[in-house]
Amino acid sequence: MGHSPAGLFGYSHLFGGYAGGQAEYARVPFADVGLLKIPDGLTDEQVLFLTDIFPTGYMAAENCNIKPGDIVAVWGCGPVGQFAIKSAYMLGAERVIAFDRIPERLQMAKEYGKAEVLNYEEVNVGEALKEMTGGRGPDACIDAVGMEAHGTDFMAFYDQVKQAVRLETDRPTALRQVIVSAAKGGHVSIAGVYGGFLDKIPMGAAMNKGLTFKMGQTNVHKYLRPLLERIQNGEIDPTFIITHTLPLEQAPHGYEIFKHKKDNCIKVVLKP
Ligand SMILES: NC(=O)c1ccc[n+]([C@@H]2O[C@H](COP(=O)([O-])OP(=O)(O)OC[C@H]3O[C@@H](n4cnc5c(N)ncnc54)[C@H](O)[C@@H]3O)[C@@H](O)[C@H]2O)c1
Numbered sequence: 001m002g003h004s005p006a007g008l009f010g011y012s013h014l015f016g017g018y019a020g021g022q023a024e025y026a027r028v029p030f031a032d033v034g035l036l037k038i039p040d041g042l043t044d045e046q047v048l049f050l051t052d053i054f055p056t057g058y059m060a061a062e063n064c065n066i067k068p069g070d071i072v073a074v075w076g077c078g079p080v081g082q083f084a085i086k087s088a089y090m091l092g093a094e095r096v097i098a099f100d101r102i103p104e105r106l107q108m109a110k111e112y113g114k115a116e117v118l119n120y121e122e123v124n125v126g127e128a129l130k131e132m133t134g135g136r137g138p139d140a141c142i143d144a145v146g147m148e149a150h151g152t153d154f155m156a157f158y159d160q161v162k163q164a165v166r167l168e169t170d171r172p173t174a175l176r177q178v179i180v181s182a183a184k185g186g187h188v189s190i191a192g193v194y195g196g197f198l199d200k201i202p203m204g205a206a207m208n209k210g211l212t213f214k215m216g217q218t219n220v221h222k223y224l225r226p227l228l229e230r231i232q233n234g235e236i237d238p239t240f241i242i243t244h245t246l247p248l249e250q251a252p253h254g255y256e257i258f259k260h261k262k263d264n265c266i267k268v269v270l271k272p
Pocket of ligand 1 (some may be wrong): 185190
């Protein structure tokens with residue numbers, strides 16, 4: 001990667017080699033800057049997601065340079081996508097359109113996020129977006145899927161085969177659609193993580209439409225205080241995302257149902 005990109009808890013030696021925090025006790029390096037004191041009157045659940053997915057969804061929306069009247073499309077209605085949808089509206093989007101294939105995630109995006117939702121397995125994503133935006137495409141497109149995307153088109157099959165024989169590291173199925181769908185002069189915001197080398201990225205479309213790309217591991221610290229304020233003001237209650245609360249001993253089960261999207265699992269809170 002040229003340089004070590006960041007220091008992240010629980011994210012391997014590529015990112016500083018810091019152990020994760022899902023334990024009864026955690027050693028916190030640089031604790032004088034790394035911690036945020038939570039004011040009284042807020043529950044753990046209300047502020048827990050300030051540590052990752054709320055800032056991630058928010059930064060994804062901020063990277064879209066949203067102006068009044070903008071239409072934002074979000075690929076992926078996992079936890080990151082859900083917060084990207086809410087943040088896009090907080091930052092002034094007129095409409096948010098969201099894609100996934102998992103019914104309960106689409107339902108949450110519709111009910112809590114007020115997004116217009118589509119199952120990407122049931123529609124032609126590019127055509128649907130043209131139809132919904134008067135032929136222009138969304139002003140901004142957010143990839144909240146990342147390298148483990150699924151898909152039903154030929155390119156998704158191509159990625160699966162190349163990944164299986166170790167000729168490609170990531171499956172950028174959603175990212176290709178994001179780039180091709182964005183309106184001329186639009187913004188592409190990538191919150192989904194990519195790890196290595198990607199094939200068949202439509203750079204011709206990106207260059208010739210004059211797209212602006214913004215992406216990155218989230219600068220969580222930049223957002224901690226401003227987003228805490230939004231929670232305190234009642235602009236958002238992040239607890240909507242919690243579908244399961246489990247004791248720490250059941251963490252393997254929690255990971256299992258999250259990974260395989262069983263039992264309507266969207267987000268698990270572990271209680272040490
Ligand atoms: N940038 C950051 O700092 C940061 C922080 C946290 C998470 N992330 C990344 O964000 C991504 C999403 O995280 P999450 O916790 O929401 O994960 P998740 O796996 O729960 O959600 C991803 C969603 O995308 C859907 N999906 C798969 N293929 C799709 C496609 N082709 N089109 C539309 N939707 C599709 C899946 O059904 C799933 O609901 C991951 O890559 C994660 O690593 C990034």
